[in-house]
Amino acid sequence: MKTIDLFAGCGGxxxxxxxxGFNIEAAFDNWKPAIEVYRANFSHQxxxxxxxxxxxxxxFKDFTPQMIIGGAPCQDFSSAGKRDETLGxxxxxxxxxxxxxxxxxxxFVMENVPRIIKSEILxxxxxxLKNVGYGLTETILDASRCxxxxxxxxxxxxxxxxxxxxxxxxxxxxxQSVKPMTVFEHLGEDLEVEFYYRHPRSYQRRGIYSVHEPxxxxxxxxxxxxxxxxxxxxxxxxxxxxxxxxxTIERSYLQTxxxxxxxxxxxxxxxxxxxxxxxxxxxxxxxxxxKEYQVDLEANKIIQxxxxxxxx
Numbered sequence: 001m002k003t004i005d006l007f008a009g010c011g012g013x014x015x016x017x018x019x020x021g022f023n024i025e026a027a028f029d030n031w032k033p034a035i036e037v038y039r040a041n042f043s044h045q046x047x048x049x050x051x052x053x054x055x056x057x058x059x060f061k062d063f064t065p066q067m068i069i070g071g072a073p074c075q076d077f078s079s080a081g082k083r084d085e086t087l088g089x090x091x092x093x094x095x096x097x098x099x100x101x102x103x104x105x106x107x108f109v110m111e112n113v114p115r116i117i118k119s120e121i122l123x124x125x126x127x128x129l130k131n132v133g134y135g136l137t138e139t140i141l142d143a144s145r146c147x148x149x150x151x152x153x154x155x156x157x158x159x160x161x162x163x164x165x166x167x168x169x170x171x172x173x174x175x176q177s178v179k180p181m182t183v184f185e186h187l188g189e190d191l192e193v194e195f196y197y198r199h200p201r202s203y204q205r206r207g208i209y210s211v212h213e214p215x216x217x218x219x220x221x222x223x224x225x226x227x228x229x230x231x232x233x234x235x236x237x238x239x240x241x242x243x244x245x246x247x248t249i250e251r252s253y254l255q256t257x258x259x260x261x262x263x264x265x266x267x268x269x270x271x272x273x274x275x276x277x278x279x280x281x282x283x284x285x286x287x288x289x290x291k292e293y294q295v296d297l298e299a300n301k302i303i304q305x306x307x308x309x310x311x312x
Contacts, residue, residue, distance in 0.1 A: 001107070004028070004063050006051060006070035006096060010037040010263075010273045012255060013069050013111065016283020018042075020291055025063045033269035040262040052095055057102040068103060071111035071278055072096045097125035100159070101132045109286060110157040111278055114140045117155060126157070134159035137168035144180035144214040146285035149187070150254050151180065152217045154278070156286060163297075171289040183211040187253055195237045197245045199223040206234035208243055215254045220275030222251060248274065256281040 001022050005014045008027035018024050027046040029035050038046045049059070060068070072092035093112065100108045108129075116122050117140070126136060136159050143152040158168055183191070191211060198216050200207045207229065209215060213236075222245055229239045237243065246254070248270050252263060256279045263270050 012277035020287035067107035135163035208235035210236035220272035
């Protein structure tokens, strides 16, 4: 299926869909460090385009996409941000919806943080998409139950022009694992540590984790353990000289990027793009659910055609 990725970042969503067999034709973003990383890992073109200023949809229509995927910047919805959708970046969710409506591919997938469900912007975006005729499925997925060793929850809005609302709900539900995936289940002994530090947003939260549990959400901030750190009641062990933060590349593994994925650029930009990325295996999970639905849809069409022929 011909697919384009908008607000592509470093390519977590693209890679996940590509791994499942979707044909990524092109990607679009406006952050140069992420574009350079994307370029180093994919053979198709990535375009440096400010989507907030894009009113001509011909650049997207030229690819005749059957699907548009994308995750608009989420800082204005995120618990790590200001939680104020009037700041401007939240408008990019509506921009993405308008591009999808203007191009009208058969399918789309929009990804964001769970807090978006409380926003007026999401309601406006859904109205835009419903007016074009999309059936909509919306869900919040826990990545740790979708082949990702990380307690990361993400919102997905998935649309199909030929289906009723909630068409994908049962597929998204039935394929989830019963237990969350731990870091050790995904990486085994590769980290060469049993405990690691993840800098908390406040010291009222724990900061030390075990590889025998899912990691907390990978964020764009990665700091060493302070010398003055006091053990939190929830910490997996006492702070000591052996407890360290994960490296930038190790954090990319928690986002389920493969070892051969090339990350280039300065450390602060890499930490941010890895923290912002869609986990590759989470993207694969959603893509596989769509693929399974497509197979069932085609099978039902064949059955209906045979039944109609038999009737006549």
